[in-house]
Amino acid sequence: xxxxxxxxxxxxxxxxxxxxxxxxxxxxxxxxxxxxxxxxxxxxxxxxxxxxxxxxxxxxxxxxxxxxxxxxxxxxxxxxxxxxxxxxxxxxxxxxxxxxxxxxxxxxxxxxxxxxxxxxxxxxxxxxxxxxxxxxxxxxxxxxxxxxxxxxxxxxxxxxxxxxxxxxxxxxxxxxxxxxxxxxxxxxxxxxxxxxxxxxxxxxxxxxxxxxxxxxxxxxxxxxxx
Numbered sequence: 001x002x003x004x005x006x007x008x009x010x011x012x013x014x015x016x017x018x019x020x021x022x023x024x025x026x027x028x029x030x031x032x033x034x035x036x037x038x039x040x041x042x043x044x045x046x047x048x049x050x051x052x053x054x055x056x057x058x059x060x061x062x063x064x065x066x067x068x069x070x071x072x073x074x075x076x077x078x079x080x081x082x083x084x085x086x087x088x089x090x091x092x093x094x095x096x097x098x099x100x101x102x103x104x105x106x107x108x109x110x111x112x113x114x115x116x117x118x119x120x121x122x123x124x125x126x127x128x129x130x131x132x133x134x135x136x137x138x139x140x141x142x143x144x145x146x147x148x149x150x151x152x153x154x155x156x157x158x159x160x161x162x163x164x165x166x167x168x169x170x171x172x173x174x175x176x177x178x179x180x181x182x183x184x185x186x187x188x189x190x191x192x193x194x195x196x197x198x199x200x201x202x203x204x205x206x207x208x209x210x211x212x213x214x215x216x217x218x219x220x221x222x223x224x225x226x
Contacts, residue, residue: 003030012049012086024222035222044076045083046218052087052211055195064199064206067092067185071209080212092207100127101159102139116146120153138185147171151179159207162188165197172202 003026009015024031024038055066068084069092070077081091093099100123107119114122116139123137138157141147144167147158151174160171168186175184186198187207198206 001027001030003027003034012088014053021220031222039220039222040217041079043217043220044073044215045079045086046220047215048080048083048212049087050218051215052084052089054192055206055208055211056088058192058196059199059206062196062199064203065090066195066211067205067207068211069187069207069209070095071213073212084211087211089208089211090205099136099138102137104140104142104161116141116150117153120150120155144170144174147174148178151175151182154179155182157183157185157205159185159187160203165201168198168201168203 003024006023006025007021008023009019009021015021021042052066052068059066066089068081068089072080077094081094084091093101102116102119102123107114107116110119120137120139124133127133127135127137136156138159139150139155140159140161141150142161142163147160150158158171158175160168163171163186168184171184175182183204184202185205185207186201186203187209190198190206190208190210195206195208
C-alpha cells in the first residue's frame with residue numbers, strides 16, 4: 001500500500017526532452033492523489049536549476065560566481081536554494097542569522113547618525129559580542145564615493161547595487177587599489193542577456209533574484225504504464 005519512487009536521473013544532471021527522470025509505483029489511488037503535488041514540486045525546482053545553469057554557463061571563464069538571493073517562495077527557501085546548487089550556482093545568506101548585510105534602509109533608519117563605515121565597525125563589534133566573529137559582514141552601496149568610504153573599514157563584501165558596467169569597472173579598480181581583500185558583488189536587475197557583460201567587469205560574484213522569483217517551471221508529466 002506504500003508508494004515507491006525510483007529516481008532515474010541524478011540531481012543536477014542535464015536531461016533531454018522526453019527523458020524519464022523517475023518511476024513511481026504503488027496503488028493507483030495514491031499515485032493520482034499525489035500526482036499534481038509531485039509534478040509541481042519537481043517542475044518548480046527543476047526550473048530553478050535549469051535557469052541557474054544558464055546563468056552559470058553565461059559567465060563561464062570570467063571568474064565571477066552566480067549567487068541566489070532571499071527572494072524565495074515562502075516555505076520553500078531550503079528547497080529552492082538546493083535547486084540553485086544543483087544548477088551550479090551558490091547560495092547567498094539564508095536568513096538574518098548567517099551573515100550581516102547592511103542595506104540602505106538600515107542606514108536611512110539611523111537618520112544620518114551612522115555613516116556606512118561606522119556601520120561596518122558596529123557590525124563587527126556586535127558579532128564579537130555574540131561570539132560569532134566568523135560571520136561575514138557585507139554592506140550595500142550604490143555610488144562610487146560610498147565604496148571609497150567603506151573599503152578602509154574592511155567589510156568582507158560590498159554589494160554594488162544597480163551600477164552600470166562602467167561603474168562596476170571603476171569599482172573593481174578602486175577596490176584593487178584600496179583594499180584587494182574585499183569581495184565585490186554586483187546585484188540589481190541582472191538578466192541572462194546582460195550577466196556576461198557584468199561578469200567581465202571583474203566583480204567576484206553576481207547575485208540574481210530571478211533565479212528563484214522568475215524561473216519558469218519545467219514542463220514535466222506523469223504517464224501511466226500498465
